[in-house]
Amino acid sequence: MPKITYIEHGGKEHVIDVPTGLTVMEGARDNGVPGIEADCGGACACSTCHVYVAKEWVEKLPAKDxxxxxxxxxxxxPDAERSRLTCQLKVTDALDGLVVQMPEKQI
Known part of the structure; x- marks a missing residue:
């Protein structure tokens, strides 16, 4: 199961085993990680699951649609290079070790 590290704005880390097939957002939601609100439930209809992807992961992720x-x-x-919506990142074995940081707030 891929391990994903979620870092709160204040620096607290949550290392979570997220089953393949879920999204990075669902991994956070299902494990009570603060900072990812996911108001639309994963429909890509808001921006409340926004994160900054660690620089070393930017090129490893699928392109933004x-x-x-x-x-x-x-x-x-938003950061033109590092910002992603976690509802759009499907967890696969290739995401093992992914690191994402939450912004100061979600809007």
Whole structure:
């Protein structure tokens, strides 16, 4: 099972085993990780599951689709390179070791 590290804005880390097939957002939600609100439940209709992906992971992830790009415009302080919506990141074995950091707040 892939391990994903979620880092709260204040620095607290949560290392979670997330089953393949779930999304990074579902892994956070199912394990009570604070900082990922996921108001739309994973429909890519908000930006409340926004994170900053660790730089070494940016090129390893699938490209953002146009819908995710549009929703990131509404995120708090998006970073053109590192910002992703966790509802759009499907967990596979290739994501083992992924590190994501939550922004100061979700909007």
């Amino acid at each position: 146009p819908m995710e790009e549009d929703m990131l415009d509404f995120a708090y302080e």
